[in-house]
Amino acid sequence: MDFTAILGAWIAVGLTLFILSFLYRDNPLFKIAENLYIGIAIGYIFSITIYNVWIPKIYQPVSNRVFTSLSNWVPWVSKFVTPAGDAGSLTPLFPAIIGISLLTRIFPKISWISRYGFAFIVGYGAGLAIPATVATMFIAQIEGTIQPVFKLASGGAIDLSGPALWTSFSAILLCLGVIVTLFYFFFSLEHGKISKKVTKIGIYFLMVYFGAAFGTTVMGRFALLYGRFFDLYTYRTSGYYHATPILILLVLIFFFVYFGKSRKTSP
Amino acid sequence: MKNFFDKLLKLDRRILFLLVVFVIVFPIFKPLKLPGIKITDAVKGVYNTIESLPENSVILVSFDFDPASKPELYPMAVAVLRHAFKKNLKVIGMTLWATGPGIADEIITMTAREYKKEYGKDYLYFGYQVGGYAVITGMGTDIYKIFSKDAKKGSPLETFPVMQGIKSLKNFAYVIDFGAGDPGIDTWIAYGADKFGFKLGAGCTAVNEAPTRPYLQTKQLTGLIPAMKGASEYEILIKAPDKASAGMDAIGLGHFLILFLVILANVVLIVQKYLLT
Structure with missing residues (x-):
């Protein structure tokens, strides 16, 4: 096994234990892992943005265009600089300037410039998002709610087989659920005796949804925890120089020393 | 009896964390191959x-x-x-x-x-x-x-x-x-x-x-x-x-534990409120 894989395993095990140590009590190891996580995440996204976006999408096309034009006007430039790739383009400057304009918010005197950037983003975003959202999350969902209640069998008669009746029941329940839940959020009129009962059924439907969402969230959290423990299990072997048991032991020693000391110093 | 229920309700949450760790880790060491995975x-x-x-x-x-x-x-x-x-x-x-x-x-x-x-x-x-x-x-x-x-x-x-x-x-x-x-x-x-x-x-x-x-x-x-x-x-x-099938044991046991704890907490509360007062 190569050195980077072993080093990666030790770092992964160490940081997992540091983060999990918070379950016992707040401690310096957790703080180290927490700060490292934030720092590394920002650094990683920054480098990805530089190398995947700024250099290939903006710097290269713009610099290529500039060098190509310069070579045409001043021929000796081509002796020193050879543009990589195609002739390039100055068009990426436009979105780049809009993006940079947002940073002017840092300086109050020229922060008004950022409004142009925001105006473009809001205009472009809204123009793209509104029709797509209405079509996908509104019209398509309404269409899905209004399903035929009964299935027709061959010959035009209503299909009364078990699965068909179950589908009919589901369609009616779905439609009813949507109506009563929407009714719960209808605040234009004061809810009377009957409408209060309808909204109560709406609440039950909402509770079923929240219950399902909470249940799946618990499942998700268990899956994440399993993932971490499975990695700890994997890295316990001699191939990784027993990263897991050694680091667990070191963390426990630190805990005994650190909390033992703080117990002695506390009044 | 009342003391026992009081202690149960004030149980240190770190004990629950240990229980969760146990039910997640146990199937990794000893796969149980719990039944019940239905293809949806x-x-x-x-x-x-x-x-x-x-x-x-x-x-x-x-x-x-x-x-x-x-x-x-x-x-x-x-x-x-x-x-x-x-x-x-x-x-x-x-x-x-x-x-x-x-x-x-x-x-x-x-x-x-x-x-x-x-x-x-x-x-x-x-x-x-x-x-x-x-x-x-x-x-x-x-x-x-x-x-x-x-x-x-x-x-x-x-x-x-x-x-x-x-x-x-x-x-x-x-x-x-x-x-x-x-x-x-x-x-x-x-x-x-x-x-x-x-x-x-x-x-x-x-x-x-x-x-x-x-x-x-x-x-x-x-x-x-x-x-x-x-x-x-x-x-x-x-x-x-592969990994997901192996993980289902842990998730299944985890769900059993959560269900057990939710039921236990509710039973203890009901007993304490209606039977022990």
Whole structure:
């Protein structure tokens, strides 16, 4: 096994234990892992943005265009600089300037410039998002709610087989659920005796949804925890120089020393 | 008796943490192979679509997640890619998440190696592109304007044989998104599948399962692999049990523990309130 894989395993095990140590009590190891996580995440996204976006999408096309034009006007430039790739383009400057304009918010005197950037983003975003959202999350969902209640069998008669009746029941329940839940959020009129009962059924439907969402969230959290423990299990072997048991032991020693000391110093 | 119930209600939560650790770790050391994994229609939707594709069809897989969601989405992505490569489909990978390129590259490279697939001919990796919905909208009309070069070799896309006949999203036989948030499944449906009319399947985290399911009923998704349970179903379908199937023991035991604790806490409260006063 190569050195980077072993080093990666030790770092992964160490940081997992540091983060999990918070379950016992707040401690310096957790703080180290927490700060490292934030720092590394920002650094990683920054480098990805530089190398995947700024250099290939903006710097290269713009610099290529500039060098190509310069070579045409001043021929000796081509002796020193050879543009990589195609002739390039100055068009990426436009979105780049809009993006940079947002940073002017840092300086109050020229922060008004950022409004142009925001105006473009809001205009472009809204123009793209509104029709797509209405079509996908509104019209398509309404269409899905209004399903035929009964299935027709061959010959035009209503299909009364078990699965068909179950589908009919589901369609009616779905439609009813949507109506009563929407009714719960209808605040234009004061809810009377009957409408209060309808909204109560709406609440039950909402509770079923929240219950399902909470249940799946618990499942998700268990899956994440399993993932971490499975990695700890994997890295316990001699191939990784027993990263897991050694680091667990070191963390426990630190805990005994650190909390033992703080117990002695506390009044 | 009253003291016992009082102590039970004031139990140090760290003891509960230890119990959770135990039920998660125990099946890792000793797999229990708990029964009860039933293949659902949602998962079958993705499996059947891939199964129905003719050999050499090109599919696009978008890995829109980061290491935080790896335990849930990684196993299903591996299972789907194994299925695709086994069927001799050509796979193109990409990601809309800045923190996703490492995992996406790892999954596509590892599974391709397992089936001895050749880069550029049988699979390709576009890499990461910033912009979310703007990327999908752009790919709907012209992929080459969004991804001009691949992420591994930095060569122009048109030089790869796998890109023959691929101009926009509509040219893919199937698009699958493994999404953990935004941009993700919602984005692919709203700005991709609904707009340009291509077949879309998805894999989501457990947290996103409830909000994503309505898209199945409206047939905006051909299938959905929800979380580790969905991944384990897919592993069973392709007859290659792996990480997700192994993890279901832990998740099953974890659920039993939570149910037991919820019931116990309620029983203790009821007993204390109505019987011991």
